[in-house]
Amino acid sequence: MYKPLCRTTVLLCGLLLAAAAPADDVAKGLQIAQEQKARDTGWGDSESELIMVLRNAAGQQTERRMRTLAFEMPDDGDKALTIFDEPRDVRGSAFLTHSHPTAEDDQWLYLPSLRRTRRIATRNKSGPFMASEFAYEDMTSFELEKFAFRYLRDENCNDQLCFVLEQTPTDSFSGYSTTHVWLDQQHYRVQKVDYYDRKNSLLKTLTMHDYQQYLDKYWRPHKMTMHNHQTGKSTDLLLQSIRFGTGRTEADFDVNALERAR
């Protein structure tokens, strides 16, 4: 929905920026990312109900249902617990992540049929989450230390003025060589992400829709669409409901609590 005028401006801006010292772009990129993180700090804990709609290239759909509990850690990466409700054969399986800004994340999967908790090798983060177009690494919390940032340009997106950042994973085991992120300049909300594979080809595009504000501060998209350009498949992640201040404590995100996660 952009206007031709904006396009010219963007091109102009791009040209001007290319001439600027790259160090400035790196500093500005980090600054923007820091502001993005700062604006999403202090939410405490949340509990959400999600539906995942998997769509193949022919348009056939399959649904998954799950709940995600999240817990903000002030001095560490966030903790997240995902409990699967559908499909029915995986009902009660629970996936626990302790993310860490500078070290590898810790992950466990609880299988109710065997009452067994398995440790997961988190290096395998590029694999698909529940056969969707989201990779495990797309589902983990946003930590500044996991990326190198560079400001690319200003550009209009979803009728708003956006920053475009280049966000390069610092982990060599990421499935992406780099990503481009569109953040709106008013609220620093992610509007769109382009993911480039290890061969630098455009792999996927994530778009965020229907942002709603909670606790007068925190914005959450109620629909996220991941489109895979190489396979034609796509996944919608629909946020059915989200609650904050659920009274969860850190102990609810302990490995020992997994068997009670229902």
Next chain:
Amino acid sequence: MINRPLTVLTALVSAFNLAAQDNPTSWYQNINADYSLQWQQRYYPQQGEPGQAQHYSSAAFSADWYWQSADRRHQLALQPYLRWDQRDNERNLLDLRQAYWQYVGDGFDIKAGVDIVFWGVTESQHLVDVINQTDAVASVDGETKLGQPMLNWNLHGSAGSLELYLLPYFRERSFAGPDGRLRPPFVVDQSQPQYESAQAERNLDFALRWSRRFAALELGLSYFEGNNREALLQPTAQNTLQPQRLQPQYLQMQQLGLDSLWLSGSWIWKLESIYRKTRQQDFVAATAGFEYTHVGLFGSNWDLGWIAEYQYDSRDQQAPVPGQNDIFVGGRFVVNDIGGTEILLGIAQDLDNSGSQSGKLEASTRLGNSSRLRLDAWFFRSDFNTDPLYLIRRDDFLQLSLDYYF
């Protein structure tokens, strides 16, 4: 044998009723109810040595009711399980896999009732896992368990977790009946099990486990004292009126266990070891190995996990288990498709006897949103009549199961 679980069931039902009186509308909404039905067909290409049949059908039903109080402090769980087998009466089962009340406090939780507890890290065998009796006729891998009545107290803190168990009632191991497969040529007479303990199945067993995580290392130390979950099979006195039978005998045992896991990149290194002492003997056994996962095989969505484990038992050739000096190698393919298709192929080779080996295939895929189709296959080879595998060398089988969840 099911008297005890039924008492617990009655107690739980009254607990549910109490909760109902408290707040008649909201408690009911907090109950999670899940049910599953399974139909299973086994085909043995060869007739058994004592002449058993080749086709076996069985069906199973499981219900799972779970209630949690609004403050998440109290939980009630009830999971009855019912199994019917076409030919082998000893495979018919009514079990309570879960029937407990649990209270979760700050840094501790307590549980009273029946539950299943899993200890361990390895894939090819489970040495450390001793709380529950194995439902041995359910599956060859021994991963199906019978509910265990218990009082359990767990403490969680910065020094790790400490689990304490008082186990007031013992569940006998299940053995195939005369018409069942995967059994010794002599039938196990389960009507009169023998116990070393004068309290027999009411012997108060005791177990504890301490576990702690140090970054990439997970460590568990455990101790168990009480009725051995594994039975000694003693020939009954020869009698001209009756064919020779085997009688299960449960000795007292003490077991020290160690389970450990170390994560390094895509590698997970695993170790389980036990020292077990009974009146009859003491021995050491261990399983050690790794799991290595390769994601995105050949640029696809496929994952391939390699599993290799070495199995040791100090009883050597006298060990009543196949894994005394064996190596298990397996590959787990995860297709990452809509159906969640997985295929596990594994072979265990005896390093002392080249003619002794077993192999398994476990494959499954989802049909629609509520069913899972499974194909399992096992083969057993042995040329040595002292090898436990020798007894079941004619019991290779193919098994097709359909699970329906509702």
